[in-house]
Amino acid sequence: MTARARFILAVCILALLMTGPFVVTVGLVWLEAGEADRARLIDVVVPHLPLGALMTIMGFTAGMAVVRNLFRHYVRGLLRMDEHLKLMHGANREFRVKPEGPPEVQALAHAVNVLAQQRDELLQDVEAQIAQAKHSVEEEKNRLAALMSELTQSVVVCNLDGRILLYNHRARQQFRALSDTPAVAGGGELIGLGRSIYAVFERNLVNHALESIQHRLRRSAAQPVANFVTTTRAGQLLRAQMAPVLSVAQGEGDERAITGFILMLDNITRTFETESKRDQMLHTLTEGNRAALANVRAAAEMLEYPDLQEELRERFRTVIRDEVRGMSTRLDETANEFADSLKARWPLEEMLGADLIAAAQRRIENVVKLPTKLEEVDEALWVKVDSFSLLQALTYLASRLSDEFEVREVRFRLTPAAGRLVHLDLIWSGQAMSTETVMSWELEAMRFADEVSPLTVRDVIERHDGEMWLEREKVRHRAFFRILLPAAVPQEQLDEATILRGESRPEYYDFDLFNWSDRSRALDDRLLSELTYTVFDTETTGLNPSQGDEIIQIGATRIVNGKLLRQESFEQLVDPCRHLPPESVQIHGITQGMLKNQPTIEAVLPAFHAFTEDTVLIAHNAAFDMRFLQLKEEATGIRFDQPVLDTLLLSVVIHPNQESHRLEAIAERLNLPILGRHTALGDAIVTAEVFLKMIPLLAAMGIRTLRQAREAAEKSYYARVKY
Amino acid sequence: MAKKILIADDEQNIVISLEFLMKREGYEVSVANDGDEAARRIRAEKPDLVLLDVMMPKKSGFEVCQEVKSNPELQSVRILMLTAKGRDTEVAKGLALGADAYMTKPFSTKELVERVRSMLAER
Numbered sequence: 001m002t003a004r005a006r007f008i009l010a011v012c013i014l015a016l017l018m019t020g021p022f023v024v025t026v027g028l029v030w031l032e033a034g035e036a037d038r039a040r041l042i043d044v045v046v047p048h049l050p051l052g053a054l055m056t057i058m059g060f061t062a063g064m065a066v067v068r069n070l071f072r073h074y075v076r077g078l079l080r081m082d083e084h085l086k087l088m089h090g091a092n093r094e095f096r097v098k099p100e101g102p103p104e105v106q107a108l109a110h111a112v113n114v115l116a117q118q119r120d121e122l123l124q125d126v127e128a129q130i131a132q133a134k135h136s137v138e139e140e141k142n143r144l145a146a147l148m149s150e151l152t153q154s155v156v157v158c159n160l161d162g163r164i165l166l167y168n169h170r171a172r173q174q175f176r177a178l179s180d181t182p183a184v185a186g187g188g189e190l191i192g193l194g195r196s197i198y199a200v201f202e203r204n205l206v207n208h209a210l211e212s213i214q215h216r217l218r219r220s221a222a223q224p225v226a227n228f229v230t231t232t233r234a235g236q237l238l239r240a241q242m243a244p245v246l247s248v249a250q251g252e253g254d255e256r257a258i259t260g261f262i263l264m265l266d267n268i269t270r271t272f273e274t275e276s277k278r279d280q281m282l283h284t285l286t287e288g289n290r291a292a293l294a295n296v297r298a299a300a301e302m303l304e305y306p307d308l309q310e311e312l313r314e315r316f317r318t319v320i321r322d323e324v325r326g327m328s329t330r331l332d333e334t335a336n337e338f339a340d341s342l343k344a345r346w347p348l349e350e351m352l353g354a355d356l357i358a359a360a361q362r363r364i365e366n367v368v369k370l371p372t373k374l375e376e377v378d379e380a381l382w383v384k385v386d387s388f389s390l391l392q393a394l395t396y397l398a399s400r401l402s403d404e405f406e407v408r409e410v411r412f413r414l415t416p417a418a419g420r421l422v423h424l425d426l427i428w429s430g431q432a433m434s435t436e437t438v439m440s441w442e443l444e445a446m447r448f449a450d451e452v453s454p455l456t457v458r459d460v461i462e463r464h465d466g467e468m469w470l471e472r473e474k475v476r477h478r479a480f481f482r483i484l485l486p487a488a489v490p491q492e493q494l495d496e497a498t499i500l501r502g503e504s505r506p507e508y509y510d511f512d513l514f515n516w517s518d519r520s521r522a523l524d525d526r527l528l529s530e531l532t533y534t535v536f537d538t539e540t541t542g543l544n545p546s547q548g549d550e551i552i553q554i555g556a557t558r559i560v561n562g563k564l565l566r567q568e569s570f571e572q573l574v575d576p577c578r579h580l581p582p583e584s585v586q587i588h589g590i591t592q593g594m595l596k597n598q599p600t601i602e603a604v605l606p607a608f609h610a611f612t613e614d615t616v617l618i619a620h621n622a623a624f625d626m627r628f629l630q631l632k633e634e635a636t637g638i639r640f641d642q643p644v645l646d647t648l649l650l651s652v653v654i655h656p657n658q659e660s661h662r663l664e665a666i667a668e669r670l671n672l673p674i675l676g677r678h679t680a681l682g683d684a685i686v687t688a689e690v691f692l693k694m695i696p697l698l699a700a701m702g703i704r705t706l707r708q709a710r711e712a713a714e715k716s717y718y719a720r721v722k723y
Numbered sequence: 724m725a726k727k728i729l730i731a732d733d734e735q736n737i738v739i740s741l742e743f744l745m746k747r748e749g750y751e752v753s754v755a756n757d758g759d760e761a762a763r764r765i766r767a768e769k770p771d772l773v774l775l776d777v778m779m780p781k782k783s784g785f786e787v788c789q790e791v792k793s794n795p796e797l798q799s800v801r802i803l804m805l806t807a808k809g810r811d812t813e814v815a816k817g818l819a820l821g822a823d824a825y826m827t828k829p830f831s832t833k834e835l836v837e838r839v840r841s842m843l844a845e846r
């Protein structure tokens with residue numbers, strides 16, 4: 001019964017109560033009275049009837065007013081409060097009931113508000129605790145990621161399916177060296193979150209290592225790790241140490257299950273080469289000389305026989321001469337050939353020469369308070385040094401120059417020298433000094449204000465298998481120490497582009513992948529939110545692939561576990577082997593000159609294909625890009641047969657009534673800033689961001705799996721075609 | 724009757740010394756310059772002892788040794804292997820294939836002579 005119906009009922013009852021007793025009393029009197037009494041009754045009552053009726057009506061009106069008033073305050077008021085409470089409990093937590101109406105209702109409102117306040121405080125407390133816990137987990141993750149990225153050893157963490165959950169910068173560099181096509185994909189097709197480690201290592205090898213770890217765990221070995229050495233497809237030699245990632249034990253004595261593994265990788269190709277070279281040298285020097293020595297020794301011993309005929313004696317002498325000459329030659333050859341391996345055994349690090357000089361400058365300026373300058377530094381030179389002791393030596397020499405000859409400034413020069421050596425010069429100008437004085441410093445233990453080194457400069461130089469001498473530039477009244485140091489083969493420099501690309505710390509880890517499993521479901525029934533995608537875009541010479549238009553740039557990025565991995569991207573210019581129409585240059589800004597010396601599509605597609613392995617492809621207006629790829633299938637033998645999603649069609653699914661489904665328009669609708677449009681990678685990133693925003697919108701429409709998304713897109717495609 | 728010794732080595736510079744040495748000891752000496760020739764001469768001449776170099780063209784000393792030891796007619800031929808490789812594994816292989824003794828180059832000629840003498844006296 002509604003409140004209104006109850007009100008009407010109450011009024012009716014009131015009316016009955018006010019008139020009922022009078023009418024009943026009159027009825028009873030009427031029935032009991034006789035004929036005469038009735039007439040007298042009429043005479044007495046009727047003249048007063050209007051007054052009675054008036055008084056009854058007035059009484060009724062007053063009664064109704066009271067009921068109405070009560071109703072308004074107690075029923076309506078409580079109903080209103082109920083609505084407010086619902087609001088408080090649902091949509092607007094901040095809302096409070098305004099105390100109004102009679103004191104009882106006001107007291108109730110107060111009590112409710114106090115309860116609400118209490119609830120809010122509890123909620124806030126819980127939220128704060130959750131936030132704090134999240135924050136500390138995040139912090140720990142970041143600390144781990146930071147630690148990993150600074151490690152000089154390469155580390156890769158995988159789940160049991162061999163999917164990569166975490167890797168560091170070093171690993172990325174190392175995988176670049178393992179790539180078949182380092183120039184194109186840069187190893188990005190091998191390492192990436194969610195990618196399979198089995199692209200690099202044989203599955204059996206990894207399984208074998210895991211098994212042996214399991215054995216060790218069961219035997220409670222102190223270190224349940226396994227080591228293996230393997231060659232990669234690109235012919236590199238890798239030493240891997242594998243350690244298990246164990247689940248947290250549930251109870252006492254529970255066996256902790258392996259949930260993944262950590263690989264620490266060393267590329268030992270170079271070390272191995274050096275070592276085998278050293279072995280080879282040892283071998284040549286020992287075994288290679290046995291036969292010759294035997295000949296000499298036998299001949300020499302024959303010469304001792306007194307009964308030897310002169311002719312025979314001469315023959316034995318010839319043998320000795322020949323063999324000894326042969327051995328000398330062999331010795332020289334070996335020494336030359338293995339000169340590098342014979343270098344000092346002190347562990348030297350390879351570093352960029354310019355970095356060494358910069359460090360020396362800083363140290364001399366700080367310790368000796370002597371200004372320094374650069375004379376000529378070859379930026380491309382790498383040196384093999386023990387940087388700590390070498391910097392000490394340079395600082396020591398500078399301090400002696402400053403203390404004893406009042407030198408005001410030293411300069412550095414770094415130039416290449418013959419025979420894989422480098423000249424490091426410490427130059428100064430000032431009064432003349434004798435060579436003996438200066439060179440005697442070399443033999444004294446190095447002393448500084450607050451430290452004494454057990455080494456002399458000579459020791460340091462010898463440690464590098466180097467030399468040092470004094471030279472004079474008479475014309476300019478200058479002199480310099482020239483230090484001869486071993487040069488190193490240039491190393492790959494840290495790729496600054498990859499560091500600068502992401503504004504935050506790169507997303508090199510994703511522990512949610514621990515819960516992944518390959519075999520759980522077929523791709524089609526997997527949720528859109530948990531698939532791995534390659535989002536890509538191409539720039540082309542024109543719009544008609546069938547009429548000879550070609551791809552000139554491919555850009556792609558990856559989405560793993562609902563996260564856009566900006567630094568796991570693919571960006572490559574492609575030589576189209578044809579003329580570039582000038583009108584297309586205005587669109588993509590790529591000129592003919594930029595395409596010179598770039599790889600052709602035949603070289604790029606295999607790398608791109610590897611990059612897209614095991615992922616779903618996404619592109620905006622995918623049909624266009626796919627057409628270009630498909631036309632190359634025959635020539636390259638590479639098929640892109642993964643599932644494909646089109647953000648244009650998905651946009652039609654979500655907003656069927658919008659006019660424009662251009663990428664810019666969609667991005668604007670979804671409130672995404674657009675940066676770097678019309679480079680392939682820039683567009684791919686925008687497309688990826690658009691897709692990520694679409695996932696929840698699609699889910700709201702009941703489209704959750706890949707199959708559902710494809711079917712919806714197909715429908716919208718036909719709908720569009722109809723128009 | 725003088726004992727017969729075959730010197731099998733492709734290096735002339737050692738053959739000169741060995742030949743002189745053995746002749747001086749009063750043995751009857753013949754020389755083979757490669758593995759094939761050595762095997763042929765052993766079959767034909769049945770020497771009492773062979774100074775057999777391991778590294779020879781055409782046929783290695785190991786092969787010759789194996790061939791000789793598997794031929795019952797040549798049971799009486801003693802083999803002293805000479806090698807320019809110092810690895811223990813090689814010594815073990817030579818002895819396993821039936822060589823009676825093994826000497827690693829460079830060796831002392833005096834020791835070699837004594838060794839030859841004692842090997843021939845064993846019979």
